[in-house]
Amino acid sequence: MAAQNTTLTQACEKIHDHYSISWLLISSNKYISDNDNQRKPEFQKNLNYRVTLQLTKLGEFLDRSLRRVGGSSTSGTDATRLITPKSTRKAKKAPLKQPLPRGVIIVDKHACTGCRRCELICSAFKDGKLTRELARIEVAGTDVGKGPNFTPATCAQCADPPCLKACPTDAITVDLKHGTYARIIDEGKCDGCNGQTSIKCIEACAQYFSPSRIRIDPERLVAIKCDLCDGDPQCVKSCLFGALTYHKNERGIMTGVGGEF
């Protein structure tokens, strides 16, 4: 029992190290519910608070993983509400200048096997090339050293997109045409910030998300990002393990930077 207590304490501390969050949640929760009913409410409150912070910082959408915790502050809540970065909460009252996105890709990192099929299918579909360098989705992480720990990094299609605001040539727009209202890049307008080393949209995105969800196509020197494949995301289709789901809402989704919390 003593050993388990130590482990639990360590587990809580590790949450701050981006470490296998919901695994710890699940195991900790099991431990508590099975063995220590008295400490359960207090512990769960702490966990939920901390985890929420952590998640918002990472911009991860641990929909099912969070629900499994069963805490009061998360159960029954739309998971997309949890993905607002902490630092932008104050700005939420400012009126949003862009229409809200009507679709977003939600990630369950625990279903991810890290097979990177989504990356390949993305560049194959969008660029006709089999390379991971042009993928608009990026599976970060490795299984060596600290256990399998993969996180597909997808564009949050922010409610108040910093990339759009940062673009000097107004190349980033909202995709009204296909009805996804995704934040897309008009490659005709994008000049890759004139070949400078600092790409404005990438820098803006990197303030909130790591890695930046926008990348540069090294051959064409234009910025590329996820456009939700005009409402039929290929990565979601190709994922065999349910790590990616496409969430739609005709009334708009408060997601990413500027999202409601």
Next chain:
Amino acid sequence: MAESYGYAGKILRVDLSTGKINDVSMSKYAPKFIGGRAVGAKIMWDEVPPSVGALDPENRLIFMTGPITGTLLPGAARIMAMFKSPQTYPVEGYAWSAAGGFWGPELKYAGYDGIIVQGKSEKPVYIWIKDDYVDIIPASFLWGMNSFETQTELFRRHGEKTHTLVIGPAGENQCRNATVQTESGNAFGEGGSGGVMGSKNLKAIAVRGTGQVNVPDIREHMKMAEYLTSLKYTRQTKPLVKGISYAPGGATESGIHHESLLGTARVYADYCHACQTCSIGGNVAAEFFDNPYLSGASMCVETDIYVAPPTMYQNRKAGGRLAWYATMLAQSLGLNAYELRFYHSGAEMWKPPFPYPPDCSGGGSWLWECNVEGLFNEKNTGLPWEKLGSGEFVETLMRGVAYKQGHKFLKIFAEGVGRLAGYIRANPSEFGLTEEQGERVWSIYEKHYPRGGRFGGYPAHHTRCGCGTEEGNARVTPQQLLCTVMSQRDYSTAHDPINTAKAPAGDEQLKERGRLLFGDEKALFYLWNGDVCWSSKGKVTKHCEVQAVLRDSLIFCDYCTYYYSEYTKEKNGDLEAPSKMFNTATGLSWTEAEIEKAAERGRTLERAISVREGRTRADDVLFDYWYDAPDRLGKIVDRTMWKRAVDEYYTVMGYDLVNGWPTADKLRELDLQDVAKELGKLGKLL
């Protein structure tokens, strides 16, 4: 090569003695030899004469990808390693081994189809490949690290997107059962590739590629990938709930803390990591909180050996935990878990006097059995036998072998179980044994290492299998014994294209498949009317071997084979999947017959290499144990039937019946005249 599709177009050659780095054109080898294993065989034939020893600088260590590696096709991520093996006993012979992961695709994206390592560096080095940039970097700071630490350190230096092949301490110490490790759960197990890499003072090969693989028609390719994926089952989404989670192939527990002698561990399953584009994607992993030395590893669920530990953990607590721990420790030390795997759980499954060898045996089983018979004790092995079943025992054994330290027994163990058993047989008094006891040690070895002759040394694998069922276990399986003897382990395993376990519709389908492929409905049966079935087994063995070369040359995963599928009509899968995959990647339009011919060319070339090394018919035998000891159903391998099956196999392969050498006609038919010429010079051609 006219086509630039599929292949990257060049092979990297690194000479560690001189530091010279250059490219070899792939057009010299492909598409004639397809890629992967067959190309590796051609390079070995051209460059490594039989006089070269396995641990000599002149030996080549070749890592090859295939034309479909790095594409979207499911399971197209594997790498083949070809080298002269230090493990085969008593004569060092040509060997190959495979591993999954991401290294292969990454190498293709960097612009290479493969890498040939030759020579020997004076000091420890590692090779760093970033697209066109190739460097040989001093690696003293990595020397001594275990395989996980090495990879982590390389990620720190070159970024997490780097993929690496590394060796652990066992490889550094040139153990003959050392492996080359990639990621946390993939390794080149057979043959002792780690020892070869260590003998070259090469600690790691790190690759980062930002290029691409070209395919002729990307939309068609995507459709083909989708089609092939649809032929195989996939781990369906299952929530990771508290308590038990389910992974097909073995129920495993998820997210459970449990205390053990090895520290608090969490064993979990389902979604951990997969190789690139894996369509099956269920791996098991465990994490030891208190033991940073084993700070996380995950392995492919599909490989039964890796499923076994957590399964057994559930069912047979002590044995399972130990097996799991042993596997992970072996991976981190870079040792062949298969050679050392300690089936202590076998204590329950196979009680003395051990009438049958287990489905998958290994050095551990041999060791344990010798101990139970009173041959091995603490004094003559240096192993704490009273602590059998504990982590301490496993650590003493594995560290002793990997570092070649401690008792003399362990030092010789590092030379492979074959050499150890042979040494004890020759010098029993050094281990306090009588002559008879020494012979007994050897006969137990024969049981677990069935291939007789001079090119043995590989543990049994499914040679008496019935896919793990109580009734099926320990049965004589003629075609699998033939495969094991003729080539290597993974010809003959459950991974083979005609394994009974993979026939979803049962006996009727096996009969139909037998008629379809061999014109003999009995061909695929182990037993027919209560007797061991030897019908058409030579043909079946040839089919297995050719398909295995095809699989290893393209290269796709053992478990993503498409010969049986529950999702097609008649559940027969797609027999033309290999040519379809090849064509969609390369833009060629080969038929299945053409691609099988190319694979047969590769297999015959491998045989030619063995023949040049001195292999004859006398080496294509089983040890006596296998002819004498009855299986669970009371059947034995009949010597006459064995001879007849070998005759049939030689005939269909085009080898002469006296010596087992490829005939001139066959070599001409396969467009291998240069091989025929050289064999003729050696007087090994009829």
